[in-house]
Amino acid sequence: MPNDECRLTGTQPPADAQSTIDNRQSKIPRVGVFVCHCGINIAGVVKIPELLERVGTMSGVVVTKDYKYCCSDPGQQMIRDSIKSDKLDRVIVACCSPTLHETTFRNACGEAGLNPYLCEIANIREQCAWVTADKDEATTKACGIVRTTLTKVVHDQPLEALTVPINKRALVVGAGIAGIQAALDIANAGYEVVLVEKEPSIGGHMAQLSETFPTLDCSQCILTPRTVETGRHPKIRLMTYSEIDSVSGYVGNFKVKVRQKARYVDFKTCTGCGACLEKCPGRTESWFERGLVRGKAIYRLLPQAVPNRPVIDAKACIYLTKGKCGVCAKVCPTGAIRYDDTDKFVEEEVGAIVLATGYELFDATKLGSYGVGRVPDVIDGLAFERLLSASGPTSGDVKRPSDGKVPKKIVFVQCAGSRDSTTGMPYCSKICCMYTAKQAILYRHRVHDGQATICYIDVRTPGKGFEEFYKRATDDGIQYLRGKVSKIFREGDKVMVWASDTLAGRKVELEADMVVLATAVVANPDGVALARKLKTQIDAHGFMTEAHPKLRPVETLTAGFFLAGCGQGPKDIPETVAQASAAAAKVLAMFGNTRLTHSPTTAEVDEEICVGCGYCERTCAYDAVKVDPARKKAAVNAALCEGCGACAVACPSGAMTHKNFTKKAIFEMADQF
Amino acid sequence: MTKYTYYPGCTLYTKARNLDICARKAAEKVGFELVEMPSWNCCGAIYNAASDDLAAQVGPVRNLAKASQLGDKLVTLCAACHNVLKRVQNRLDQPGNEVESERLKTFVDEKYERPVKVLHYLEVLKQEIGWDNIKEKVTKPLGGLKVASYYGCLIVRPKEVLEFDDPENPQVMDDLMRVLGAAPTRFDFKAECCGGYLVVNRRDVAKSASKKILDNAKAWGAEAIVTTCPLCQYNLDKLRAVTDGSIPVFYFTQLLGLAVGLAQDELGLEHNAGDPVGFLKSKGLL
Numbered sequence: 001m002p003n004d005e006c007r008l009t010g011t012q013p014p015a016d017a018q019s020t021i022d023n024r025q026s027k028i029p030r031v032g033v034f035v036c037h038c039g040i041n042i043a044g045v046v047k048i049p050e051l052l053e054r055v056g057t058m059s060g061v062v063v064t065k066d067y068k069y070c071c072s073d074p075g076q077q078m079i080r081d082s083i084k085s086d087k088l089d090r091v092i093v094a095c096c097s098p099t100l101h102e103t104t105f106r107n108a109c110g111e112a113g114l115n116p117y118l119c120e121i122a123n124i125r126e127q128c129a130w131v132t133a134d135k136d137e138a139t140t141k142a143c144g145i146v147r148t149t150l151t152k153v154v155h156d157q158p159l160e161a162l163t164v165p166i167n168k169r170a171l172v173v174g175a176g177i178a179g180i181q182a183a184l185d186i187a188n189a190g191y192e193v194v195l196v197e198k199e200p201s202i203g204g205h206m207a208q209l210s211e212t213f214p215t216l217d218c219s220q221c222i223l224t225p226r227t228v229e230t231g232r233h234p235k236i237r238l239m240t241y242s243e244i245d246s247v248s249g250y251v252g253n254f255k256v257k258v259r260q261k262a263r264y265v266d267f268k269t270c271t272g273c274g275a276c277l278e279k280c281p282g283r284t285e286s287w288f289e290r291g292l293v294r295g296k297a298i299y300r301l302l303p304q305a306v307p308n309r310p311v312i313d314a315k316a317c318i319y320l321t322k323g324k325c326g327v328c329a330k331v332c333p334t335g336a337i338r339y340d341d342t343d344k345f346v347e348e349e350v351g352a353i354v355l356a357t358g359y360e361l362f363d364a365t366k367l368g369s370y371g372v373g374r375v376p377d378v379i380d381g382l383a384f385e386r387l388l389s390a391s392g393p394t395s396g397d398v399k400r401p402s403d404g405k406v407p408k409k410i411v412f413v414q415c416a417g418s419r420d421s422t423t424g425m426p427y428c429s430k431i432c433c434m435y436t437a438k439q440a441i442l443y444r445h446r447v448h449d450g451q452a453t454i455c456y457i458d459v460r461t462p463g464k465g466f467e468e469f470y471k472r473a474t475d476d477g478i479q480y481l482r483g484k485v486s487k488i489f490r491e492g493d494k495v496m497v498w499a500s501d502t503l504a505g506r507k508v509e510l511e512a513d514m515v516v517l518a519t520a521v522v523a524n525p526d527g528v529a530l531a532r533k534l535k536t537q538i539d540a541h542g543f544m545t546e547a548h549p550k551l552r553p554v555e556t557l558t559a560g561f562f563l564a565g566c567g568q569g570p571k572d573i574p575e576t577v578a579q580a581s582a583a584a585a586k587v588l589a590m591f592g593n594t595r596l597t598h599s600p601t602t603a604e605v606d607e608e609i610c611v612g613c614g615y616c617e618r619t620c621a622y623d624a625v626k627v628d629p630a631r632k633k634a635a636v637n638a639a640l641c642e643g644c645g646a647c648a649v650a651c652p653s654g655a656m657t658h659k660n661f662t663k664k665a666i667f668e669m670a671d672q673f
Numbered sequence: 674m675t676k677y678t679y680y681p682g683c684t685l686y687t688k689a690r691n692l693d694i695c696a697r698k699a700a701e702k703v704g705f706e707l708v709e710m711p712s713w714n715c716c717g718a719i720y721n722a723a724s725d726d727l728a729a730q731v732g733p734v735r736n737l738a739k740a741s742q743l744g745d746k747l748v749t750l751c752a753a754c755h756n757v758l759k760r761v762q763n764r765l766d767q768p769g770n771e772v773e774s775e776r777l778k779t780f781v782d783e784k785y786e787r788p789v790k791v792l793h794y795l796e797v798l799k800q801e802i803g804w805d806n807i808k809e810k811v812t813k814p815l816g817g818l819k820v821a822s823y824y825g826c827l828i829v830r831p832k833e834v835l836e837f838d839d840p841e842n843p844q845v846m847d848d849l850m851r852v853l854g855a856a857p858t859r860f861d862f863k864a865e866c867c868g869g870y871l872v873v874n875r876r877d878v879a880k881s882a883s884k885k886i887l888d889n890a891k892a893w894g895a896e897a898i899v900t901t902c903p904l905c906q907y908n909l910d911k912l913r914a915v916t917d918g919s920i921p922v923f924y925f926t927q928l929l930g931l932a933v934g935l936a937q938d939e940l941g942l943e944h945n946a947g948d949p950v951g952f953l954k955s956k957g958l959l
Contacts, residue, residue, distance in 0.1 A: 113801040352930030366839075367841065368839050368840075368841025368842025368863075369842070370845075371861060374859045374860075374861065375861070487861070487865070488861075489862065489889060490861060490889070490892060490893070491888070491889070491892060492892065
């Protein structure tokens, strides 16, 4: 056993040896240890009486108590009472993970007059009871965890929480339905919102959809009132055709640099008459129409676009690439065309950021056996939405891309890439079962003698009215075939589908006029790039990670960043809207304060020792440490510091330390084992 | 000129002479030499998936051990040999498999000196020589001949071990054909089963499998098919001879040889079914 300065010999010090409030002066600590049973989570494995007995003999511990649920009100009261009656100056709660209840117990200590940062959690649930089967082993381990925490708590210093002012403006990135909803909610509460969208107009993927499940209301009809409201809202500053260049600062005080891409059309002069769109001879791939038709070089995504101003695709524009043409400038009645337009940068200051960067469909050409890019009549779900949409290239008539014939047989393929570890997308894309059923129903509405077959692995309908909608599809004569599709290929003017029928236990070959793939939902690649730039967490598939999967679903671990929509994971429209409103509520809750508190357990520099080598600055993931080149000293911006401790580890001279996590304490803790 | 240890395998000495001859001569034209490994033995023919039947791996292990004494790379051409040798090599050198690997090595007299990288001829062309260098050596471009590249199963699967190309939509041979001046067509059946050994006892199955491949190539407008595997070539070529003579089947090495200027008698066209000479003449390539 190490020589431990808190490991005092002799008997318990008298209760009146020091003040309970003036912790700093405590030479002989008075620690109370409270062991939580967590129902049977802990008590079912760890022998509580034995643990209490062994902990009671540890030096510095003056009282040990246990309770069934320490986090409950009586449990907290027990701790508060004990702090006063036993004159405690340090508290350890042996319970669940600190991510769950550290704040709870620290607040309880604060209420009893103890500095909250003198309360530590010994995690004997996740790190002990849940992962240890043998009771004796678990009890010994719990004892060790408490002893280690005891070593730390006696080193702890009382700290005061930092506060910073809040700039009560919000930035919303992405103006799909998630971004629109979040922006409207925040703006309607009276706060200014900067809404940034990379496309020329807002609405996102929802603007591409035909009708929506399970009610079959028209996507445009429910979306356009929102886009119009967003465009006109006096509190919303809309920046379309713009991208986030950089974000600096910290929660409550971000500085955002937005790049407004060159539109080549003067926003103020243009009236959106559309004369230029008629005459433009330049052709390009149309993202919005999913490659079904060639778009023009000067374009707007749809006639109902908000804002209703076209932009020029510089790569496709004949004038900008070859120096001749100029037709749009000639026909424009207001002279709004600006061939010399350039990208512009705008700086905005905001206090909170909502990331609503959305999704894309997986590039199905990577599914080699499914023939996308090879067989023209194999398309993805969004392309089929455009075929069904009244504002789509066929005005809502279902015509196949290769020859414009009306397909009499369509095979829909679910889980095209999803739920498949070999494609790197083992997750369920969640929306496909429902939208495929919807597309099959809508197809049968349009083509009465059409036959729709849906190849599925499972049909998943967990949502209000979803199962009934699925029943409606099966009642409508839509054939459901359970089995994975192995191959899609062309034979004459037919598309052949090889699949297994796992209910009948045989291989089947289906002949179709057209195939629609429910390709996997993936995080929008631009959103992934932005998340990397902002250093906010993403999971293995590029979806942004919430701070807690159950209790903090719209926050991120980086303070001030909130999540909404499919950038966080695949979800349907109602769920997206609900999440966007939740994110807005979190922003508004923050804006309800005058100042923000920030944990004081940050890094700090001992300037006497620091030589300004800069290791800490390079290590910091939050841009919280900067070295002053003139003074050759590092300085920590406490408002930005998340207290991860990386800089303290990197510091070769030992100048950088982490408050209440000093090297001395850590080494002594390690020595306990 | 870089020299590579070369493992031809039995079929390339018998039925698939036309795969082998052009490969060796074309190699010299594009700038490398295939040095045949002395006293090679059977590759094992089929990779034995039984994990406890180590004796079945002895043949390929001996070949690999001999190759390891000659260098760190072994070039194969027959898709079946490549599949077996690559997978056994993977088993020998796989981290965590040291105990089995040592046992396997004790079965042969030859010492396994070092890990051997088993490379298919196409991999040598792509990775070691490079498409640009091959393009420079093309003296008789293939004049936009519409070619469907047929890979079969053995050269692409299992993906994790063979690490050859996307098993569902491989591209290597298409890229090579483009370099040689041909126009690779789209093709849905690049790696679909040709019927394999079923041609021995279930000829009808092999026939129907091969017919699908030929029909699909034709549907995409292919004028010829290129293959890399003797068994695929056998099934497609022989079936073609009985059902439909309009679409000839070549080994990729034959078209490579043609493009880099081998003489007509060096192409082994007499081993192909039908009238390949007449076909190539009609396209102005001979």
